[in-house]
Amino acid sequence: MKRCPLLLACLMACAALVPQGAHAEPPVRRAPVSAGALVASRGAGVVEIGTINVWVPSGSDEPEPEFAPSDTFGDRLARPQPISLSRREVRDLASGFVLTADGYIVSSAHVLWDAQEAQVRLQDGRHFPARLVGMDRITDVALLKIEATGLSPVVIGDSSKLAVGDWVAAIGSPFGFSGSVTAGIVSAKNRFLSGSGETAFLQTDVAINPGSSGSPLFNVDGEVVGLNSLIYSGSGGYMGVSFAVPINLAVDIARRLRAEGRIRRAWMGARLQGMTAALAQSFGVQDPTGALLVQITPGGPAALSGLQRGDIITAFNGAKVQDFSSLAMQMGDHGSGRPATLEIWRQGRKTTATVKLEEAVAVAPVPPPVPDAGELPRLGLTMAESGKDLQKQLGIDGGLLVRQAAGLSRSEGIQPGDVIVAANELRLDSVDDFDRVLSRLEPGASLALLVVRDRQPAYVPLRIPAGQNLPPRP
Incomplete structure (x- = not known):
């Protein structure tokens, strides 16, 4: 727990007045803020980050995401429908926090290094495509930018004032469970790990699991004092030891990335x-x-x-x-x-x-591009009418088979092999039906697509972005 300098000064002054041999009360340390109060006051500054990497098979090796969500529709669809593809989308989830009210987001570099698309989801459910400002693999810090204002930035603390035994807590999205809170203490400071460069990590016993990378580590006052980065594990899950980048270092790296887009060493x-x-x-x-x-x-x-x-x-x-x-x-x-x-x-x-x-010569990552809505007709969907055999297999009547998904549709979890059977309350039997629905919508309007995957239906909401290339009105 964090020491209170004013309180300690008062206790020391009072100690001088206590006669020799008299019993002095031990110093009083503040109790940590409750988890409920922490979430209520700081939770809005924590975000979930979804990434997509398109992997082209060239052998037996494939990317290993930190946490590959088995269900991209938030537990509404069970499993992806099998389909033969020459390109495979690898999805990953991480956490992050709001650094500034105008949309700068801090997260871990290792989950964004090969990402071709990044999406930031706020606590209130809003989500935005993210632009990679820059990242530093040595310290495992990345800076993203979303086009949003009026956000709730976290309160930055001073990691140099942490002491071993101080109470700390994390809010993140382990295994995709957003808003999860775990708590513990600082186990050690200035931990240098083999293969992790010159970063002096904070070691804690706060439970951190895949999906929590990039989540903020809070102190007793609800200030961010670390960026959760690594776990020491023999199984891939939490085993009592986790590591965070001290926030003083992480914020300094973020400042440099914002100024130049890279770290000059x-x-x-x-x-x-x-x-x-x-x-x-x-x-x-x-x-x-x-x-x-x-x-x-x-x-x-x-x-x-x-x-x-x-x-x-x-x-x-x-x-x-x-x-x-x-x-x-x-x-x-x-x-x-x-x-x-x-x-x-x-x-x-x-x-x-x-x-x-x-x-020093540094290898620069390829920034994940922000899709241009105007260049992606039909919300990024390429579709064809579903055949009778597929309709019989899925137990549906009509619908459009998704051949390709890009931009907004892909970000919302729609994948090749899905079948879209309705848009809002309107049944879809042809691509022309879909075009007619889109032609009646204005930018900013919402559209709910009824998607079937592996016999499981779910509505997927899409918001028509400004500049979307829509079919002409009838």
Whole structure:
């Protein structure tokens, strides 16, 4: 639980007045906010993110989504109808939170890296196509933008003030169950994981499962202090250990992505390691901070500057280096092509070195495009009349077989192989019937399509977007 500085100051002042030997009351810590109050006050800032990746089979390998929803119609249809396709749509679900009222959304990069389409669903049920502003795989932070205003941004806290044992909670969409709340404590800070770069994670015992990636981690005051990113698991599900990107780092990355669309990192040509108390004692330093050089790239900036394995970088351009994660951000702020001054502890004494950093080469993702409604006739649907055999198999009379689904229709879960039997209350027997229904609608109007999949019917609502290429009115 978060400490109250004012309360602690008062207790310390009162302690000076207590006579020696007198019994002093232990410090009072605030109880955490209830889960109900947390959801009521902060839940509107949490979003669900659906992604689509079109996979072209080329062998036995296929994408493994974090959580592939078995039912894209919200438990109204049971299973996809089998159909032979040369292209397969892989759907995934994640979580995120509203950073600004004008539509900037923060989530995890790993669920958006290969996505060709992203859709953000708000707590009130509204959903918007999302544009990828940028993402950073090293810190696993992504920034999206939706065309919406008046949203409810979360309250950003200060992750540096968290202490081990503090109460924390998460709101997300594990396994597609949106608005799920889990709670626990901070188990450790500054956890560096193998294969996760220089990110110093928060470790918690908050239950995080597939679908929760990108969800906010709240403190006792309902402030976001972390971006839930990883779980340690041997089964694919939660096993008591989860990791979050500290919000101070996540917001800084989001700010950089908003400004430039990517993260510029400076390259030193050295592998770094975080310091510990045991390492500090081994190297003869009292302060267990800084970044320890464990490998030097031949011909790189570090090697050209005379840096050596075993050097401990304690300051960068006069600013103290807390760990190698903060050093990476300091180098990024400094940029490449200009000399930087390093303070170093080497073989029992302090020294300095000047290094000219180079810019690291980064692989940029392909942004998920926002479909242009005007280029997708019939709401992105390509259809044909269903045959008698299919009608008999599904137990229906009439209907249109979906050959392809794109844009709005695909985002709402309509798939090739579905059969649309009605639009609102009107039965559909031909594509002309569908065109006549669309021609009577204005942009912003709603249309409910009765869809049959694997003998299970469900209405799927679609809102006609502005600029939609509609058939001419009769």
